Amino acid sequence: MKILVLNGSPKGEKSDTLHITRAFLEGMRDAAPQEVHIIHVIDRQIEYCSGCFSCMRNGGNCIHEDDMKAILEEILESELLLFSFPLYCYGMPAPLKALLDRTLPLSSMAMRKVGDRYEHLDQADFSHLKYLMICGCGFPNSRQNFEPAIMQFKLCFPCEHTILTVPESPMFNAPEAAVVTGPRLALVRRAGRQYAETGEIDAALLSEISSPIIPEEQYAAIVNGGV
Ligand SMILES: Cc1cc2nc3c(=O)[nH]c(=O)nc-3n(C[C@H](O)[C@H](O)[C@H](O)COP(=O)(O)O)c2cc1C
Secondary structure (H helix, E strand, O other), X not given: OEEXXXXXXXXXXXXXXXXXXXXXXXXXXXXXXXXXXXXXXXXXXXXXXXXXXXXXXOOOOOOOOOOHHHHHHHHHHOOXXXXXXXXXXXXXXXXXXXXXXXXXXXXXXXXXXXXXXXXXXXXXXXXXXXXXXXEEOOOOOOOOOOHHHHHHHHHHOOOOXXXXXXXXXXXXXXXXXXXXXXXHXXXXXXXXXXXXXXXXXXXXXXXXXXXXXXXXXXXXXXXXXXX
8 A cells, every 4th residue: 555654743753653653554564565655744845825725726736836746746646644643732733734734736616515514626536545643642631632633634534534542642752661652552553454454443442542551640640750
């Protein structure tokens, strides 16, 4: 499978979340060979969308001449678009949001009603694409934390989306925590294998992956310097 990873962490290669993403990709490779390209979004020149809508009227040409043209081409050539990012203020970090806004040329101005919501008609054919979100965060709780990012992802990519959330993710960059992060990464790897084999991840496994790695009170105490 041709996989394009958009690493939205401003920390680039040092991202906590990227540990989770790499484990997932290893799991996918356990099932079959995969063609993976990782883009560290922070290293690319991506102007903010100007909101002029000219791209939606003129066949997808944006007024900005930057790295986004090549990224859009790469998105269209991929089979799986993997958004890997840390939760920032209950959403995605600004550089990745700038990239998401700049995918506007893939849609046209025309809109249609789907159920009780509206969406734009496509200007390019990306019906072959599947979407995966892998999101780490600093708090131990998944509820009252990940919901806005999950909702945004589902609305942007209503079909073929899969979402993996992992709390307490700074622990993945702490070698002394390997005794507890290792088993969690093994679960994520299993999820990657399952996803490559079946196109889905079972709900029990997803729920285990999104539970705190260590008890939340203990985690909070460590972060607060108490233990
Ligand atoms: C600006 C900023 C906003 C953040 N907002 C949240 C948040 O809303 N919820 C949360 O649980 N963690 C939040 N965090 C913590 C990060 O998600 C956490 O440190 C994560 O492990 C960083 O992952 P990365 O190394 O992949 O960038 C925030 C961190 C920063 C720097």
